[in-house]
Amino acid sequence: MRLTLTKREVLRGGVGLAGAAILAPLAAPGPMVRPAYAAPTIDTPAPGFTGTDSEGGTHSLADYRGRVVILEWTNHQCPYVQKHYGTGNMQALQREAADAGHVWLSVISSAPGLQGHVEPGRANALTAERNAAPSAVILDPSGDIGRLYDARTTPHMYVIDPAGTLVYRGGIDDRPTARWSDVEGATNHVRQALADLAAGRPVATPVTRPYGCSVKYGSGDS
Amino acid sequence: MRQISVKGFGWRVSVKGFANLPKDLRRAAIALIPLWLLVVCLPVAAGATDARVATENVTATLVSETRAVRPGATVMVGLHQDIRAGWHTYWKNPGDSGEATDIDWQLPEGVTVGPIQWPAPHRIPYDPLVNYGYEGEVLLASAVQVPADWPVGEPVRLQAEATWLVCADVCIPEQGSFSLEIPTVADPPLADPVWAPAFAAARAALPVDLPWPADAAVGPETVRLMVAAGDWRQTRPADVHFFPDSWGVIDHAGDQQVTQSDAGLALAMPVGSAPPVERLTGVLVVAEELDGGTVRRAFAVDAPIADAAAGGGVAPGAGPGVAGLTGMEGEVAGAAGGPGLVLALGLALIGGILLNLMPCVFPVLSMKAMGLVRHAQAGRGVILRDAGAYTAGVLAAFAAVAGALLAVKAGGAQIGWGFQLQSPVVVLLLAYLLFAVGLSLSGMLTVGNRLSGLGSGLASRSGPSGAFFTGVLATVVATPCTAPFMGAAVGFALTQHWAVALLVFQALGLGLALPYVALGLWPGLLRRLPRPGPWMDRLKQALAFPMYLSAAWLLWVLGRQTGVDGLAAALVGLVLIGFAVWLWRIAGETDRLWSRVSTALAALALVGALGVMAPLSQARSPSDAGDSGRAAAGAQETAWEPYSPARLAALRDEGRPVFVNMTAAWCITCLVNEQVALSSPAVLDAMEQAGIVYLKGDWTNRDPEITALLESFGRSGVPLYVFYPAGTGGDSTPRVLPQILTESVVRDALGLG
Numbered sequence: 010m011r012l013t014l015t016k017r018e019v020l021r022g023g024v025g026l027a028g029a030a031i032l033a034p035l036a037a038p039g040p041m042v043r044p045a046y047a048a049p050t051i052d053t054p055a056p057g058f059t060g061t062d063s064e065g066g067t068h069s070l071a072d073y074r075g076r077v078v079i080l081e082w083t084n085h086q087c088p089y090v091q092k093h094y095g096t097g098n099m100q101a102l103q104r105e106a107a108d109a110g111h112v113w114l115s116v117i118s119s120a121p122g123l124q125g126h127v128e129p130g131r132a133n134a135l136t137a138e139r140n141a142a143p144s145a146v147i148l149d150p151s152g153d154i155g156r157l158y159d160a161r162t163t164p165h166m167y168v169i170d171p172a173g174t175l176v177y178r179g180g181i182d183d184r185p186t187a188r189w190s191d192v193e194g195a196t197n198h199v200r201q202a203l204a205d206l207a208a209g210r211p212v213a214t215p216v217t218r219p220y221g222c223s224v225k226y227g228s229g230d231s
Numbered sequence: 232m233r234q235i236s237v238k239g240f241g242w243r244v245s246v247k248g249f250a251n252l253p254k255d256l257r258r259a260a261i262a263l264i265p266l267w268l269l270v271v272c273l274p275v276a277a278g279a280t281d282a283r284v285a286t287e288n289v290t291a292t293l294v295s296e297t298r299a300v301r302p303g304a305t306v307m308v309g310l311h312q313d314i315r316a317g318w319h320t321y322w323k324n325p326g327d328s329g330e331a332t333d334i335d336w337q338l339p340e341g342v343t344v345g346p347i348q349w350p351a352p353h354r355i356p357y358d359p360l361v362n363y364g365y366e367g368e369v370l371l372a373s374a375v376q377v378p379a380d381w382p383v384g385e386p387v388r389l390q391a392e393a394t395w396l397v398c399a400d401v402c403i404p405e406q407g408s409f410s411l412e413i414p415t416v417a418d419p420p421l422a423d424p425v426w427a428p429a430f431a432a433a434r435a436a437l438p439v440d441l442p443w444p445a446d447a448a449v450g451p452e453t454v455r456l457m458v459a460a461g462d463w464r465q466t467r468p469a470d471v472h473f474f475p476d477s478w479g480v481i482d483h484a485g486d487q488q489v490t491q492s493d494a495g496l497a498l499a500m501p502v503g504s505a506p507p508v509e510r511l512t513g514v515l516v517v518a519e520e521l522d523g524g525t526v527r528r529a530f531a532v533d534a535p536i537a538d539a540a541a542g543g544g545v546a547p548g549a550g551p552g553v554a555g556l557t558g559m560e561g562e563v564a565g566a567a568g569g570p571g572l573v574l575a576l577g578l579a580l581i582g583g584i585l586l587n588l589m590p591c592v593f594p595v596l597s598m599k600a601m602g603l604v605r606h607a608q609a610g611r612g613v614i615l616r617d618a619g620a621y622t623a624g625v626l627a628a629f630a631a632v633a634g635a636l637l638a639v640k641a642g643g644a645q646i647g648w649g650f651q652l653q654s655p656v657v658v659l660l661l662a663y664l665l666f667a668v669g670l671s672l673s674g675m676l677t678v679g680n681r682l683s684g685l686g687s688g689l690a691s692r693s694g695p696s697g698a699f700f701t702g703v704l705a706t707v708v709a710t711p712c713t714a715p716f717m718g719a720a721v722g723f724a725l726t727q728h729w730a731v732a733l734l735v736f737q738a739l740g741l742g743l744a745l746p747y748v749a750l751g752l753w754p755g756l757l758r759r760l761p762r763p764g765p766w767m768d769r770l771k772q773a774l775a776f777p778m779y780l781s782a783a784w785l786l787w788v789l790g791r792q793t794g795v796d797g798l799a800a801a802l803v804g805l806v807l808i809g810f811a812v813w814l815w816r817i818a819g820e821t822d823r824l825w826s827r828v829s830t831a832l833a834a835l836a837l838v839g840a841l842g843v844m845a846p847l848s849q850a851r852s853p854s855d856a857g858d859s860g861r862a863a864a865g866a867q868e869t870a871w872e873p874y875s876p877a878r879l880a881a882l883r884d885e886g887r888p889v890f891v892n893m894t895a896a897w898c899i900t901c902l903v904n905e906q907v908a909l910s911s912p913a914v915l916d917a918m919e920q921a922g923i924v925y926l927k928g929d930w931t932n933r934d935p936e937i938t939a940l941l942e943s944f945g946r947s948g949v950p951l952y953v954f955y956p957a958g959t960g961g962d963s964t965p966r967v968l969p970q971i972l973t974e975s976v977v978r979d980a981l982g983l984g
Contacts, residue, residue: 048482086401087402088396089402123400124400124401161360162327162328179504185330186330186394186404187394187404188394188404216479216504216505218478218479218505219328220328220330222328222398222401222402223327223329223357223360223362223398223402225400226359228358
């Protein structure tokens with residue numbers, strides 16, 4: 010009954026056809042003002058980038074072809090990041106990755122003045138204090154790398170295989186809370202993805218919900 | 232660091248810095264809370280206690296809707312969060328980041344609790360992300376069921392551990408332990424005067440089942456949701472937004488493009504990151520500007536996802552034709568912020584240029600183009616001057632339209648441009664105008680000074696004033712053609728600062744004027760125009776036919792609005808105009824006496840043509856009545872009578888109870904209220920048994936009798952629901968119902984029990 014076309018509806022249709030071509034551009038303002046970033050696609054080449062680390066060194070994704078690369082977006086003041094560093098969860102995963110010969114890049118995309126933004130010296134101190142073991146801490150205060158990867162939360166994790174293909178993006182595990190007690194018993198998606206890679210299997214769960222604080226991008230060039 | 236103080240019937244713990252405590256200490260503190268509670272609550276045996284945890288950012292309180300509960304019944308219990316300004320907590324799907332509030336209950340044996348009934352969320356942007364949650368305050372309620380064998384007098388003691396994340400630009404996880412004792416009684420308990428209103432508000436914000444069928448399709452880029460709300464003729468700006476139940480189904484931060492067609496509403500949303508789902512579930516929120524503020528309605532959506540091969544196309548069963556209609560005219564501005572200013576101006580400019588091709592505008596422009604041909608030898612200065620005057624005319628007219636819209640907006644009424652076409656009188660006058668212009672083009676009527684007031688005469692004058700009025704005329708004539716499709720621009724403009732709105736309209740106008748200006752700036756183009764000659768007359772005569780067609784189209788519109796009687800009256804009016812034109816010619820060709828007689832008769836005929844409009848102003852659309860009746864009454868076709876002041880007065884004199892519903896096809900709140908609350912057989916039966924007469928007025932065409940009633944209640948728009956209880960005079964004071972109805976609201980207000 011509700012789907013029956015009434016005369017008025019037919020009228021509107023006629024009116025619509027007459028004017029559609031004319032005003033279609035007016036009617037479709039939406040897509041053109043979308044922010045100019047999009048999530049990188051699984052099973053396609055991970056977007057290339059070059060970043061500067063807290064020691065002043067330069068890292069290009071292309072340099073690490075042939076090795077597994079893990080990207081970790083982080084913000085030491087975010088309670089969700091604190092959950093994984095406070096419990097030692099993140100450091101343990103970093104060490105496992107290092108032992109396997111993988112490259113672990115922690116990325117800080119917080120803009121100056123916003124939560125989690127650090128100068129190089131502070132970044133190194135944080136690594137030492139927390140006994141963390143990343144290969145390098147990339148400082149991305151412009152947010153360029155973050156936007157390139159559509160990093161939304163801290164933590165937000167990405168795994169890139171030796172061929173440079175993105176094979177995982179999402180949360181670190183399946184317990185989207187800030188409760189420290191939830192680390193135990195959680196399924197760590199990154200560990201699973203690395204295990205799949207090591208075993209030569211396709212990553213079983215390539216996309217999950219990232220959870221945590223929002224990445225504190227500056228508003229300048231978004 | 233931590234303060235505890237007993238306050239009234241509750242207790243207060245400030246947990247500033249709580250989250251920063253070492254884990255073990257925090258756990259210990261939490262474990263101690265029930266002990267404190269016991270100590271504090273024991274003396275307060277008189278009634279239910281509430282438990283409150285106040286942090287810097289959230290004051291959270293565990294509350295119940297009634298002061299007591301009857302064994303075997305349910306009681307609504309909820310966590311009320313009073314959130315610091317600028318901060319927010321999260322919905323069940325928090326969006327791009329964040330975390331939903333979680334309540335972990337510890338209940339006495341036999342007592343059960345339902346899931347959180349989440350009020351509709353709000354979109355909380357944090358560039359470039361978007362979160363879903365709540366600002367200000369929110370009540371997360373659940374139904375608690377007390378077993379029938381629970382001993383009366385023994386209070387039900389509820390305990391809950393709640394965690395929530397509260398964020399501004401930074402996020403703070405917070406938690407609290409709550410306890411609530413609800414006395415049990417044998418009789419139906421009284422509402423808690425403090426918290427019942429909060430529960431009522433939360434209930435009003437709960438999604439109701441979508442009263443229309445919905446379909447979804449997922450393509451590689453786009454998720455489409457189609458809602459068959461074809462009976463909603465939306466003419467005013469409204470905010471439509473879909474919130475998916477789970478993460479990643481759509482790109483939360485992406486713009487949602489809303490279009491409306493005969494098939495209903497269609498939302499196009501960029502696809503999210505999560506793996507495909509089988510059904511699209513979530514909440515569709517429609518915010519509509521009504522008399523008295525914004526009304527937000529939330530609908531629970533559970534739509535099957537059509538074959539993915541459809542590739543984000545049209546839902547099956549939507550029918551042919553719909554493919555062309557969906558997505559072409561967006562009468563609802565993009566809910567996610569709308570176009571940016573530069574983009575809006577650019578689009579308005581393009582839209583304006585394209586307006587030149589509209590059937591209503593093109594002939595007028597052509598007339599002026601012919602004028603240009605004539606002036607081709609006149610030199611660049613003249614042409615430029617005319618082009619400038621034409622542009623000024625268009626811009627002035629658009630400024631006037633924008634100014635009027637803004638004035639009305641400032642006056643408090645949010646209107647859509649489409650209202651012009653909703654008046655049959657306006658439609659008929661435009662049909663007359665176009666018919667007369669057609670006759671003029673056909674050579675039946677020499678439009679000189681006589682009809683100069685009708686615009687086309689002004690427009691065909693030479694010199695800058697002629698060009699100026701051509702510009703004005705082009706705009707005026709464009710309005711009826713564009714009205715139904717201008718929603719996006721108007722919607723955008725009306726929601727913006729007045730200066731922005733004015734700019735958008737000026738850009739539209741500039742676009743309309745641009746081809747003419749181009750001719751002025753590059754006379755080379757002009758030279759490419761053909762040389763004057765007899766073809767011009769033929770062209771002029773040919774241009775009459777689009778005019779007649781436009782008139783025919785307008786008559787069709789009129790016929791839809793007023794039925795065959797109105798259409799017949801309009802046709803007689805056209806004949807009278809033709810008659811008057813003929814007499815006019817005679818007047819010009821004969822001697823003085825006949826000339827006077829003819830002129831007098833012509834004037835009489837014109838008066839007659841205008842006279843046929845009189846009944847139209849009150850005419851009601853038969854199809855509208857049919858639509859509304861079908862929508863509301865369903866099987867109960869005789870459930871209501873059409874409203875008339877006489878009928879209402881008669882019923883009131885008899886002392887009969889009357890329920891009046893003032894609605895309109897373009898008011899979605901009205902339609903939803905009818906479907907959700909007023910068309911249920913139970914309500915209609917109860918009304919019938921109570922002897923309540925249900926009168927319904929359809930304001931789709933702005934019936935003045937309904938306007939009068941609205942005004943008598945201080946309203947300037949629909950919906951309006953009034954209940955006149957039984958009795959006469961002072962015994963029966965009319966009671967106005969809220970703008971959002973539920974079955975229980977109607978039952979309570981009408982005393983249906």
